[in-house]
Amino acid sequence: MRILLTNDDGIYAEGIYAAYKALSKIAEVTVVAPDYEQSSVGHGITLFYPLFAKRISPENHFDGYAVSGKPADCVKFAVSVLFKGKKPDLVVSGINLGGNDGCSVFYSGTVAAAREGALMGLKAFSISLDCFDDPDFAQAAKFTSRFALWVHKNHLPSGTFLNVNVPLGKPKGVLFTRQGTEPIHEIFEKRKSPHDKHYYWMGAKMPVHKNDNKIDTYALKNKYITITPVRSDLTDEGFLSNVLMEKI
Ligand code: MN
Numbered sequence: 001m002r003i004l005l006t007n008d009d010g011i012y013a014e015g016i017y018a019a020y021k022a023l024s025k026i027a028e029v030t031v032v033a034p035d036y037e038q039s040s041v042g043h044g045i046t047l048f049y050p051l052f053a054k055r056i057s058p059e060n061h062f063d064g065y066a067v068s069g070k071p072a073d074c075v076k077f078a079v080s081v082l083f084k085g086k087k088p089d090l091v092v093s094g095i096n097l098g099g100n101d102g103c104s105v106f107y108s109g110t111v112a113a114a115r116e117g118a119l120m121g122l123k124a125f126s127i128s129l130d131c132f133d134d135p136d137f138a139q140a141a142k143f144t145s146r147f148a149l150w151v152h153k154n155h156l157p158s159g160t161f162l163n164v165n166v167p168l169g170k171p172k173g174v175l176f177t178r179q180g181t182e183p184i185h186e187i188f189e190k191r192k193s194p195h196d197k198h199y200y201w202m203g204a205k206m207p208v209h210k211n212d213n214k215i216d217t218y219a220l221k222n223k224y225i226t227i228t229p230v231r232s233d234l235t236d237e238g239f240l241s242n243v244l245m246e247k248i
Helices: 014-023 071-082 109-119 138-153 216-221 237-243
Strands: 002-006 028-034 053-056 064-067 090-097 124-130 160-167 174-176 185-192 198-205 225-231
Touching: 002 014, 002 071, 014 028, 014 090, 014 138, 028 071, 064 071, 071 109, 090 109, 090 138, 109 124, 109 160, 124 138, 138 160, 160 216, 216 225
Parallel strands: 002 028, 002 090, 028 064, 090 124, 124 160, 174 225
Antiparallel strands: 053 064, 160 225, 185 198
């Protein structure tokens, strides 16, 4: 199996190395990741700046390509330039530092890289560890390689990718879940620069979800590994079929 591995935390992040270590035992892994952190850039791509791709070996852990762009750029560049006609069997994005459950699927560069793979007709999953301080990627890395084998063996509908979140510590189990839709509440802190100018810095308060293990955010907080199938086709089927009946 040939895997394209990327992320949004950048090629020097601990999580991508943990994923590489686990995946290289079961597959041929090509690492193509942003040259610095690109968390929360969503599905952006780079059109008005050049892309530099530098072959590097971070701390001699692996050989990879550091790309001066966003996660979706990395997938496009890797498939078009490095893999040429021979597409990878699987795109893995992660392991992200911090959960990408609920509405984060729209903001996360890690999730966007998996979506980019799905848009190209490739099998893909994103994987994130629900923790920011003192991360231990061991459990998540073990699950990354186990899950890569499962995805490789099983059928995914065209355009669908899988968004995986792993809790910190020993998980209670694995659940297929729905994506949570509660909005993330932003907090704007007003601060003052040394030059006496006011500026704002946006933070976030994560939503509290109802007690329902069918929803990724809640199941993750309840210490389950969550797998949410996500479609690239965002069309609202129900609305569309109703509105087709109407004359405007
Ligand atoms: Mn990130």
